[in-house]
Amino acid sequence: MGGKLLEVHNVYKVFPGVTALADVDFALERGEIHGLMGENGAGKSTLIKVITGVYQKDAGTIVLDGQEIHPTSPLHAEALGISTVYQEVNLLTNLSVAENLAIGRQPTGTVGIDWKTMNRRAVGILEKFDIDIDVTELLGNYSIAIQQMVAIARALELDSKLLILDEPTSSLNADEVEKLFKQMRRLKEQGHAIIFVTHFLDQVFEITDRITVLRNGKYVGEYATPSMTKLDLVSKLMGKSLDDLKNFDSISNHVETGDDANLIDVKGMEKTNYMNPFDLKVRKGDIVGLAGLLGSGRTEITNLLFGTQKPEGGELHIKGKRVNLNSPRKAIAHHLALSPEDRKQEGIISGLSVRENIVLALQVKKGWLHNISIRKQTELAEKYIGMLSIKTSGVNQPIETLSGGNQQKVILARWLATNPELLIVDEPTRGIDVGAKMEIQRLLVELSKQGMGIVFVSSEIEEVVRCSNRVYILQNRNIVGELLGEEISEQEIMVRIAAKGDRKV
Amino acid sequence: MKGRQIPRIAWPLFALGLILLFNLMFTDSFFAITIKDGHLFGSLIDILRRSAPTLIMAVAMTYVIATGGIDISVGSVLAISGSIASLVVWGGNTQYLTSAGSQYYAPMLSIILIPLVASILLGAFNGVMVSFIGLQPFIATLILMTAGRGLAQLLTGGKVLNFRHAGFEFVGRGYLFGLPFPFLLALGVIVLGTAITRLTPMGLYIQAVGGNRSASNFSGVNTRLVLLFVYIFSGFAAGLSGLVMTSDITGADAGFMGLYMELDAILAVVIGGTPMEGGKYNVGGTVIGVLIIQTLTTTILTKGIPTEYTLLVKAIVVVVVLIIQSNKMREVMGKRQGKMMVKGGSAI
Numbered sequence: 001m002g003g004k005l006l007e008v009h010n011v012y013k014v015f016p017g018v019t020a021l022a023d024v025d026f027a028l029e030r031g032e033i034h035g036l037m038g039e040n041g042a043g044k045s046t047l048i049k050v051i052t053g054v055y056q057k058d059a060g061t062i063v064l065d066g067q068e069i070h071p072t073s074p075l076h077a078e079a080l081g082i083s084t085v086y087q088e089v090n091l092l093t094n095l096s097v098a099e100n101l102a103i104g105r106q107p108t109g110t111v112g113i114d115w116k117t118m119n120r121r122a123v124g125i126l127e128k129f130d131i132d133i134d135v136t137e138l139l140g141n142y143s144i145a146i147q148q149m150v151a152i153a154r155a156l157e158l159d160s161k162l163l164i165l166d167e168p169t170s171s172l173n174a175d176e177v178e179k180l181f182k183q184m185r186r187l188k189e190q191g192h193a194i195i196f197v198t199h200f201l202d203q204v205f206e207i208t209d210r211i212t213v214l215r216n217g218k219y220v221g222e223y224a225t226p227s228m229t230k231l232d233l234v235s236k237l238m239g240k241s242l243d244d245l246k247n248f249d250s251i252s253n254h255v256e257t258g259d260d261a262n263l264i265d266v267k268g269m270e271k272t273n274y275m276n277p278f279d280l281k282v283r284k285g286d287i288v289g290l291a292g293l294l295g296s297g298r299t300e301i302t303n304l305l306f307g308t309q310k311p312e313g314g315e316l317h318i319k320g321k322r323v324n325l326n327s328p329r330k331a332i333a334h335h336l337a338l339s340p341e342d343r344k345q346e347g348i349i350s351g352l353s354v355r356e357n358i359v360l361a362l363q364v365k366k367g368w369l370h371n372i373s374i375r376k377q378t379e380l381a382e383k384y385i386g387m388l389s390i391k392t393s394g395v396n397q398p399i400e401t402l403s404g405g406n407q408q409k410v411i412l413a414r415w416l417a418t419n420p421e422l423l424i425v426d427e428p429t430r431g432i433d434v435g436a437k438m439e440i441q442r443l444l445v446e447l448s449k450q451g452m453g454i455v456f457v458s459s460e461i462e463e464v465v466r467c468s469n470r471v472y473i474l475q476n477r478n479i480v481g482e483l484l485g486e487e488i489s490e491q492e493i494m495v496r497i498a499a500k501g502d503r504k505v
Numbered sequence: 506m507k508g509r510q511i512p513r514i515a516w517p518l519f520a521l522g523l524i525l526l527f528n529l530m531f532t533d534s535f536f537a538i539t540i541k542d543g544h545l546f547g548s549l550i551d552i553l554r555r556s557a558p559t560l561i562m563a564v565a566m567t568y569v570i571a572t573g574g575i576d577i578s579v580g581s582v583l584a585i586s587g588s589i590a591s592l593v594v595w596g597g598n599t600q601y602l603t604s605a606g607s608q609y610y611a612p613m614l615s616i617i618l619i620p621l622v623a624s625i626l627l628g629a630f631n632g633v634m635v636s637f638i639g640l641q642p643f644i645a646t647l648i649l650m651t652a653g654r655g656l657a658q659l660l661t662g663g664k665v666l667n668f669r670h671a672g673f674e675f676v677g678r679g680y681l682f683g684l685p686f687p688f689l690l691a692l693g694v695i696v697l698g699t700a701i702t703r704l705t706p707m708g709l710y711i712q713a714v715g716g717n718r719s720a721s722n723f724s725g726v727n728t729r730l731v732l733l734f735v736y737i738f739s740g741f742a743a744g745l746s747g748l749v750m751t752s753d754i755t756g757a758d759a760g761f762m763g764l765y766m767e768l769d770a771i772l773a774v775v776i777g778g779t780p781m782e783g784g785k786y787n788v789g790g791t792v793i794g795v796l797i798i799q800t801l802t803t804t805i806l807t808k809g810i811p812t813e814y815t816l817l818v819k820a821i822v823v824v825v826v827l828i829i830q831s832n833k834m835r836e837v838m839g840k841r842q843g844k845m846m847v848k849g850g851s852a853i
Contacts, residue, residue: 308723328725338723346723351716351784356709363706364725371706414724 004063005030005193006051006162011060013046015401018393020046024060024219026212028162033184033194035208035225039237039405039433043217044197048166051195052084053077065161081161085151085168093140093147098122100139101154125153129179145172149180156183163187164195169203181207199433201230215239234434262317263422263453266305269314275300277314278479280472282422282453287444289464290457291493292474298457299341300477302426305455306338307331318422332365337415341426341457343404347411350400354392355381357399357410362417384413388443405432412440416447423447424455429463441467461490473497517776517793520826524800532807544680548803556799557687558583558746558763560792561694563770563777565742567791568698568735570774573715573783574635574642576736579743579770581653582627583763586620586747588657591666591757593619594673613672621744627653628740629733636732646736650767657759667756677753687749694742695788701738711735715783773798776826797826 008026012019021043028034038044049055051062053071062069064080071077074084091100098119099106107117122135129149139147152168165184169177184194184207196208204211205225213220213236220236263282270277275297282288290298303309305316307325316323318334325331331338340346349357359377366372372380381395388409392402399410408428415423425444429437444467448454458464464471471488473481473496481496528535528548538547562579569576593616627649634645679686702708710731713721721728746766751757775781776797777790801822805815 328723329727332725340723345717346720349713349716349720349724349784352709352712356712360709360713360721360726361724363709368705368707371704 003030004028005065007061007063008047008051009061009063011047011050011062012058013043013050013055014058018397018401020217021050021057022217024214024217026219027222028193028195029210030193031188031191032209033188033196033207035204035211036195036197036214037204037211037233037237038214038220039435042214042237042433044214045166045403046217047214048084048164048195048197051077052082052164078158078160082164083155083158083160083162084164084166085148085155087167091139091147091151091154093138095139096136097126097133097139097142097150098135100150101125101135101157103154125157126150128183129153129176145176148172149176152180152183156187160192162193162195164197166197167199169198169200177203201233201434204233205230213237237434261319263319264305265317265320267315267317269304269311269316271300271304271309271312274309274477275304276476276478280305280479282455284421284451284453285448286470287448287454287456287468289468289471289488290455290474291461291464291471292497293459296474296497297477297479298474299426301474302338302340302424302455302457305331305424306336308338308340329364332361332418335419335421336424337361337418337420337422338424339408339411339415339426339428341430343408343411343430348399348407350398352399353396354385354390354399354402354410355395358384358413358417361414365418380417381413384410384417388413389439405436408432408440409436412443420452422453422455424457426457427459428456429458429460437463461493464488465490465493514778514787514790514793516829517778517790517797517826520776520822520829521793521797521800524797524804524822528800528804532804535807540683543683545683548807550685552796552799552803553688554685555803556795557685557691558749559766559769559773559798560688560691560795561742561746561749562739562766563773563791563795564691564694564698564788565735565739566767566770567774567777567779567786567788568702568711569642569739570771570779570781571711571715571783571786572732572735573718574732574735575771575781576631576646576739577643577767577771578627578631578646578649578653579739579746580763580766581650581657582624582740582743583747583750583766584657584757584759585627585653585660586624586744587751587757587762588660588666588759589620589623590616590673590748590751591668592660594668594670595666611670616670616673617676617748620748621741624740624744624747625737626740628737628743631740632733632736635736636729654759657757657762661757661759663759665756665758669755673752674755675752677749677751687753690745690749694745695792698738698788707731707734712784712786715785717784769795769798772823776823797822 004027006026006028008024011021011024013021024043024047026036026047036044036047046055050057051071053073053076056070056072062071064082069080071080071082077084092103098121101122102118107114107121109117119135126133126135131146131149133142133146139150148168149172152165155163169180172180184196187194196204198204208225210222210224211228211233212222213233215237261283263284263286264280266278266280268277268279269275278301280288280301290301292298300309304311305325307327307330310326316325323334325334325336328338349360355377358381359372362380363372378395384390385392385395390402390409390413391406399407402410412425412428428440441463444454444456456464456467465488468488469485471483471493472479473483473493475497483492483496532548535548538545538549540546562583566576566579594611596611631646631649634640634648635642638645675686676690677687681689702711710721710726713724713726714728714731718728747763750762773794774791776794777787777792779786779790798819801819802815805818810818
C-alpha cells in the first residue's frame with residue numbers, strides 16, 4: 001500500500017476562447033479518499049473529464065500506476081481501471097435495475113441470459129446499500145436518489161483501481177449519504193482510491209483524507225483534511241480573506257422598511273391535487289422564505305403565483321388591485337419574475353448566447369413592436385455580466401458552455417433586466433459552489449434593500465434563515481405557519497417542519 | 506479574446522465553389538451570360554430560375570426546423586396551390602380541359618390570392634396541430650402530406666389541367682430588370698422572412714423555442730404563436746412555390762407536382778448548416794444549400810451524364826458536404842486550433 005496511484009502534471013485544456021485548465025497538478029495516493037473542490041468554473045469537471053477520456057488534454061501528462069496513459073474515451077478509461085459516477089445519472093432508465101447492474105457482464109446460461117442469477121446478483125449488490133427494491137422493475141420507475149445509488153453501486157462493483165464520484169450526493173438524503181460513505185470507507189480499506197467531488201463542506205470534512213483546490217482553471221494547492229478548518233477551505237475556494245465572510249453574515253440582518261403596504265396579497269389560492277388553499281403576503285423590501293421539505297408545496301406556490309400553473313380558486317391582489325394571472329406573460333406585465341427550480345429544463349435556453357438568454361424576458365415584456373437592438377442587447381448583457389460577475393468569454397458565448405453557477409446568474413440577470421417588483425427565486429443556489437451561493441444571497445439582500453419584494457425558496461434552511469425577514473412553513477402542500485424577524489432560526493424552522501398537526505391556516 | 510472559429514457557412518460555400526470551378530474547367534461557356542430581348546440568358550441565370558421554387562420553400566423550412574420542427578407537407582401544399590390556381594384560371598370548370606385556349610379570362614388577383622390564402626390556411630392547420638394539439642411535427646405534417654395530395658387530385662378530378670393565361674404565365678416565366686421573375690419572388694420571400702425575424706423579436710423567439718420550449722414558456726414567450734407563425738409561413742411559401750411551378754409549366758399535375766420537393770428543401774436547410782434539432786438557423790446557408798443542389802443538377806444535365814446517375818452523384822456530393830461540416834470534423838479542426846494556441850504560449 002501507499003505510493004502514488006495517479007499523478008497529473010501540468011495539464012492544459014483549452015476550449016475556443018476559454019482556457020479551462022492551465023498548468024494543473026493533481027496527485028492521488030493508494031487507499032485514500034481525495035476531495036476535489038473549487039467554485040463553479042474552477043475546472044473540476046474538466047479535470048475529471050480529461051482523466052476519464054471525455055476530453056483529451058492539450059498538454060501535460062497523466063500517470064496511472066507508474067505508466068503514462070492517454071485515455072481516449074470513458075470506455076477506454078474504464079478498461080484502464082478508472083470508473084466514474086457523474087452528477088447526472090447516466091444509466092438506461094428503460095432497462096430493469098438488474099440489467100443496469102449487469103450491463104456488459106450478463107451471466108449466461110444454457111440458453112441466453114441467466115435471468116435468475118442476474119437478478120440474484122443485483123439483489124446482493126444493492127443489499128450492501130440496504131436498498132431493498134424489486135430489481136426486475138424498470139430503473140426509470142424509481143426516484144432519482146435510488147437511480148443515483150444504483151449508478152454508484154454499479155461503479156463500485158466494477159472493482160476499479162480508481163473511482164471518481166462527481167457530486168454523487170446532491171440528490172441523496174442524509175441516510176443515503178451515510179450508506180454511500182460506509183461503502184467508500186470499505187473500498188478505501190481494500191486499497192482503492194477515490195476522487196470525491198462535492199459542494200458540501202460537511203461531507204468533505206467527514207470523508208476525505210486530503211483536498212485539492214482549483215480556482216479559475218488553476219491549481220491552488222493540496223491540503224491534508226485534518227489540518228484545515230471550514231473557514232480555511234472556504235477562503236481557499238473563494239480566494240478571499242476570512243474577514244469578507246464574517247462581514248457577510250452581518251449584512252444579512254434584514255432592516256424593516258417601514259412601508260407596510262402589501263406588494264402582493266394572496267388569499268385562498270388553490271389548485272386541486274396541486275396545492276391546498278394558502279394565504280401569502282409580500283411587502284416592498286421583504287424577503288419571504290418558503291421553508292419545507294421537498295414536495296411540501298414550495299415550487300407549487302411559485303408556479304401558481306407566476307401563472308405557469310393556473311389557480312382554480314382564491315384571489316391575488318397586486319398593490320391592492322385584484323388581478324388574474326394565468327400565464328407568465330401576464331405575470332411579467334405585472335412586474336413579477338420567476339427564476340424556476342429546474343435550471344436545465346425551465347431556465348437556460350441552450351443554443352442561445354448569454355446575451356440572448358439575458359434579454360429574453362425583457363423582450364417579452366416590451367412586446368412584439370419594440371425590438372431590442374443588438375447594440376442595446378450587448379450593453380444590457382455586459383452590464384449584468386459585470387454586476388453579477390458572470391464568468392464568460394463574452395456576451396456571445398453559448399450559455400450551455402458556462403458552469404452551473406454562471407448559468408444560474410444568467411437566469412437571474414434575465415429577470416433583473418425586467419426590473420421586477422416581485423422576484424420569485426426557486427432554489428437559486430442549488431448545485432453551485434459556496435462562493436457563488438454567497439454572492440447570490442448578498443445580491444438578494446441588496447435588491448430587497450432597494451425595495452424589491454422577494455420570495456425565496458431553498459432547501460437549505462441556513463440560507464432561508466440568513467436572508468429572510470419572514471418565513472412561511474410548509475407541510476404537505478399547506479402553509480402551516482409563519483415566522484417573523486427574531487423568531488426565525490434554524491431550530492425553530494426544523495421544529496415547525498417536523499411538527500405534526502400544527503395547522504394554523 | 507474571441508474564439509476564431511470557421512463560420513459554418515464556409516463549408517457549403519466551399520462546396521459550391523468547387524462545383525463552379527469544375528464547370529469553369531470542364532463545361533464550355535458555363536459562365537457566359539448574354540442579353541437577349543433585354544433578358545439575361547446563360548447557365549447561371551438558368552440555375553437561379555430553376556432553383557426558385559425550392560428556394561422559396563427552403564427559406565421558410567429553415568424557420569420551421571429552427572423551432573425543432575419539420576414540415577414534410579410542403580410538396581402537397583404546393584400541389585394543392587397549383588391545382589387551385591389552374592382551377593381558378595379555368596373559372597372552376599374542368600370541362601374546358603380538352604379545348605385549346607380559354608374563353609374565360611380569370612382576374613389575375615384571384616389566381617394569385619385564392620391559392621395563397623388556401624396555403625396559409627393549410628399552414629395554420631399544421632401549426633395548430635403542432636402548437637395547440639401538441640402533435641409531433643413529423644406526424645402532424647405527415648397528415649397533410651398524404652391527405653393533401655389526395656385533396657389536390659380530387660380538386661383537379663385526377664386530370665392534368667393545362668391552360669394559357671398571359672398574365673399568370675409571367676409569374677413563372679417572366680423577366681423583370683433582366684432577371685427571372687421567380688428568382689425575384691424568392692428574394693422577396695427571403696427579404697420578408699428576414700424582416701419579420703429581425704425587425705421583431707420573432708427571430709429570437711424562434712431560436713428560443715427551438716432551444717428549449719419549456720424554458721421559453723417560463724420566460725413568457727408566446728411559444729404557441731411562434732410555432733403557429735413558422736408553419737403558416739411555411740404554408741404560404743409552399744403555396745407561392747406552387748404558383749411559380751404551375752405558371753411555368755402552364756398546367757397542374759396534382760399527382761406529381763412538387764413530389765419529394767420537401768426532401769430537397771430539408772436537405773438544403775441541413776447542407777446550409779441549420780441543425781435539425783433546432784435552436785439555431787442560417788438562412789444564408791440555406792440559400793447556398795439550394796444553389797448547390799440546383800447547380801449540381803444543372804451540371805449533370807449539361808455534362809450529358811445519363812440521368813440515372815443524377816441522384817447518385819447528388820447523394821455523394823451531399824454526403825461529402827455533410828461530413829465536412831459535421832460536429833466530429835469541427836471538433837478535429839477545433840482541436841488543432843487549440844493545440845496551436847497552447848504551443849504558442851498565448852493561452853488566454
